[in-house]
Amino acid sequence: EAGVAQSPRYKIIEKRQSVAFWCNPISGHATLYWYQQILGQGPKLLIQFQNNGVVDDSQLPKDRFSAERLKGVDSTLKIQPAKLEDSAVYLCASSLEGVDTGELFFGEGSRLTVL
Amino acid sequence: GNSVTQMEGPVTLSEEAFLTINCTYTATGYPSLFWYVQYPGEGLQLLLKATKADDKGSNKGFEATYRKETTSFHLEKGSVQVSDSAVYFCAPRGYQKVTFGTGTKLQVIP
Secondary structure, eight states: OOOOEEEOSEEEEOTTOOEEEEEEOOTTOOEEEEEEEOTTSOOEEEEEEETTEEEEOTTSOTTTEEEEOTTSSOEEEEESSOOGGGOEEEEEEEEOTTOTTSOOEEOOOEEEEEO | OOEEEEOOSOEEEETTOOEEEOEEEEOSSOOEEEEEEEOTTSOEEEEEEEOSTTOEEEETTEEEEOBTTTTBOOEEESSOOGGGOEEEEEEEEETTEEOOOOOEEEEEEO
C-alpha cells in the first residue's frame, strides 16, 4: 500500500518569496492534516480537512498561509510571503474518517528554509 | 482542548538500560492515546496506542498503560538498544483532534 506522498522534500527560499507544498494521502483516507514542526518542537496542527471541507484551521496564519483540498484527495499548502520564522518541516498526515482510535499516517515531510 | 506534558530530553542511556518517558495529558472526554516515534531522517510513525482506560499498548518491546485516574501514558522499555535512538512523541486523540507533545529525544550508547 502506498504511503503519504509529499513534495518537495527540501526547499530554500528568501523571505517574502512564496512556496507551495503538495501532499497525496493514502487512498481512501478522508481526513488530511498539515502540521508544522519547528526544530526541537512537536508538530503543531495548521489545518485539518475532512474530504474537501475544513475541520480545523484555528492555528493557520491566514494572512500568509493557505491550503486547499479541492477534490477531497490531494492537497496544497502555500505560504506567501514567507518569513524567517516559517523555517520548519511541514508534515502531511492522513487517517480514516471520524475514527478517534485510528492512527495518523505521516509523509516524510517537506523541509523549508527561509533565508 | 487537549494538552500534553512530556518529559524533557535528551535522555541518554547505555544499551540494555531501562527506559521510562513520562507523559501526562489533559483532554475532554476519553481520548485515545498514542506514542509516535521519529527515527533520524524518517517521518513520524506509530509506535503503540491504547484506546480505553487500563489498556496496555505494546510494540517492539515498548509498553504504555492508559491510566485514566492519573491521566498518564508513560512509555517504558526494559532493555533499550542503539536502534531505539529516536524522538518519541506522546499524542492524545479525542473528537478527531490530535495534540502532540514536544518530543523526547532518546540516545542509546553502546
